[in-house]
Amino acid sequence: MPDQTRHIAFFLPTFPAGGQEHTTLLLMKGLVERGHRVDLLLERKVGAYLPRVPETIPIHELKRRSRWSGYRRLIPGWPSEGFRHLRGSLGLGQRSIPLHRLIALVDYMETQRPDVVISAHDRAPLLAIWAAGIARRRVATIVIEHSLFSYNRAAAQHDNRTAARMQRHEVLMRRLYPLVDARVAVSRAAGEDLADVIGMPHEAVSRIYNPVVSAELACLAEHPIDDAWFAPGAPPVILAAARLAPEKNLDVLIEAFAELRHSGVDARLILLGDGPERDTLCQRIDTLGLAAEIRLPGWVDNPYAWMRHSALFVVSSAFEGLSNTLIEAMACGCPVVSTDCPGGPREILQDGRYGALVPVGDVGALAHAMRSTLSSPTDRNTLIARASDFAVDRAIDEYEALIEGVCAAPDIPAA
Structure with a gap:
């Protein structure tokens, strides 16, 4: 167990009943039991698994703010090509993903001051990486890949709209995933697939098996x-x-x-x-x-x-x-x-x-x-x-070590 505890936020779109959400719940509970401060951060506070989240884990929703002074910080420092792709992937200006969620995520990082944001599933990692680049204080980021992106992409080819969205998503993954502090996959095969998708060496993706047995x-x-x-x-x-x-x-x-x-x-x-x-x-x-x-x-x-x-x-x-x-x-x-x-x-x-x-x-x-x-x-x-x-304890050991590693850089205070 590390010498100090950390403030850890898990970021997902929603919290429905599913294997990924069950895994996240086990991770959060295990880290809380070891003394860490853990938040569950959701784009929308909906999902059948919400009642299973203990009171010791606050749930934050990315809500719209009436005013925010940081709009001018959304673009500086980000290449125009990356911004254009990100805009298209996130659907900015469309109903699918309002810009206010990105703004709310930056606001969360600046006011709640987590040491690390761990994100998974769909657009959540992209939002987390972009928000971390905008926030006024350093927040470490970890991305978890639970599936095989290339196979999901291939399975979506029969639907033109979904295929186009996943193609935009892949462009952004290749541009933004190299910027995160750590990339994790739940199996060796998933890690190799992710590394190939984002154009990085296989060793750039860590393998940590899911916490399953308790x-x-x-x-x-x-x-x-x-x-x-x-x-x-x-x-x-x-x-x-x-x-x-x-x-x-x-x-x-x-x-x-x-x-x-x-x-x-x-x-x-x-x-x-x-x-x-x-x-x-x-x-x-x-x-x-x-x-x-x-x-x-x-x-x-x-x-x-x-x-x-x-x-x-x-x-x-x-x-x-x-x-x-x-x-x-x-x-x-x-x-x-x-x-x-x-x-x-x-x-x-x-x-x-x-x-x-x-x-x-x-x-x-x-x-x-x-x-x-x-x-x-x-x-x-x-x-x-x-x-x-x-076992759950083995996975928690590995995540604790990873979290401490990415939080050990300067300007990442203990919780």
Whole structure:
């Protein structure tokens, strides 16, 4: 633990229910427990996860100010080309991102005087970097990349508007990300992807795995589930937990499950989560005649109990930054199968040592891996031991060291 505490602000657009927000919450709680002053800074104070933020963590919203004397400081020192790209990316002059949020962020930095602002997701890092360059006092900046930008960009090519926005975003990343004090990715693959996108050496991006496994997770996993599908003697349950979105390839999992059933394996499938693909997935389930064997209950407050009582957990994604759910399932002692997608699964499973890895989109290979794992599951204690490598305390140790490093420069006072 560092000799002094710090004032740390986490900056996100909003705070919905999601893996990134859950990770941020664990980081904030862990840093507060170690004596640091932590703020949650949001563009808009909305999101299902807001009630989970403890009172010890103040929540600040970037609100409009009636007057601000610092308008003339928005442009000086920033090349005109960079300003033009930034204006286009942020949508200044449009409804999407009012200029007042940038102004409010500069005002927050100058009045609340955080030592460091840690930002993640979409435009938040760009706003943080620009605001830090405008503020009258030095504020260290750290950017966290939770996904693989290049794969998200490729997935957006079917939508011209989104593709154009991401192209502008990438131009700004290449210009502004070299200016931050530290760049962090949640897996080696995500770090290499980010470095390639911004045109920097791979070593310019640090890898810090997400804080995932905690005592609270272990406690929640032991909760009972009052559901006939988990009753003694019932067929084994295969579980997935993900946003119902195209990149999660849940249609491939459904097809593989159908093939598994056709091979004579009596099993059931539960897909936890919600998202834009729900109707499409339900239609495919009906077409395959599997409505009685597949359920989509939506988001649940305690997915760990479902993981603890399932026979198998599956990740079918096209790409993953890390895959918190894969680690969580292992921490609950649930055997796992994953696609060998770009991102974290191969790192987590150590090249297949802790669970089968199958090619992305290969229905037959996924069905075979599920059948093999159901018949010969990985030892529960072995999985729990591997998951412990992603403990919350270990991640907090690494972030504390990183924060102290970027705050050690002159003019960064202790909180």
